[in-house]
Amino acid sequence: MSSPLVSVVIPTYNRRYALAELLESLAGQSVKDFEVIVINDHGASVDELKEIFSELQLKIINLKVNQGHVHARNEGVLHAKGEFIMLCDDDDLITPNHLETMLGERKDADLAYSDVEMVEYKWEGRQRLPINRLLFAYELDKEFMRTFSTYVSSGCLYRKSLHNQIGLFDVEMNNYWDWDFILRVLETSKVKRVAIASVLYAFSSGGDNQSANLSEKRNQYLK
Numbered sequence: 001m002s003s004p005l006v007s008v009v010i011p012t013y014n015r016r017y018a019l020a021e022l023l024e025s026l027a028g029q030s031v032k033d034f035e036v037i038v039i040n041d042h043g044a045s046v047d048e049l050k051e052i053f054s055e056l057q058l059k060i061i062n063l064k065v066n067q068g069h070v071h072a073r074n075e076g077v078l079h080a081k082g083e084f085i086m087l088c089d090d091d092d093l094i095t096p097n098h099l100e101t102m103l104g105e106r107k108d109a110d111l112a113y114s115d116v117e118m119v120e121y122k123w124e125g126r127q128r129l130p131i132n133r134l135l136f137a138y139e140l141d142k143e144f145m146r147t148f149s150t151y152v153s154s155g156c157l158y159r160k161s162l163h164n165q166i167g168l169f170d171v172e173m174n175n176y177w178d179w180d181f182i183l184r185v186l187e188t189s190k191v192k193r194v195a196i197a198s199v200l201y202a203f204s205s206g207g208d209n210q211s212a213n214l215s216e217k218r219n220q221y222l223k
Helices: 016-027 069-079 098-104 162-166 171-188 218-222
Strands: 006-012 034-040 057-062 084-087 111-124 127-136 157-159 191-204
Touching (some): 006 016, 006 069, 016 034, 084 098, 098 111, 098 191, 111 171, 127 191, 171 191
Parallel strands (some): 006 084, 034 057, 111 191
């Protein structure tokens, strides 16, 4: 089997229903030449999602110790086989043409990222409902980026070879890992902002830490 063009890297920890929604949005992408790497950071099992989303080239890596989301992303990068990496948070969603759009921008940049629609949800049982939306869209300004990050990593697409130049994500940065990452990329490579809000970014969520019977099928995850 030939290597996929893109590796989608998703760290996760006890947000199974939100993760299932993200996988559903990936299954609906107009471009299909990608693998999905889910890194379970020692949370509740998500192994059954591999069967439920059998149309995806899905690999689940189960970490034996919880080490945090930055370490989990690094594990995903190390397992990625694609020429490009797309990062996704486990509680975000991408629109059906997102990956196709980002691939179309790869000729002009080493890293491309999109605007996002920031969505606040409330949970009702296993279903989350949007209660507030806000557009997050700023011009790319390298100097301003040093003061305020206008970059959202979820949905961004970049050449895997960037890591050969700048290394992996810095686990010491924790919640600022993405800001640190984009500043390092800007120093060495060409970055492009795509002025389309094709990512739904969950900026506040009640989470998904409840126990559940994972023998339930796909529609029960998503209803």
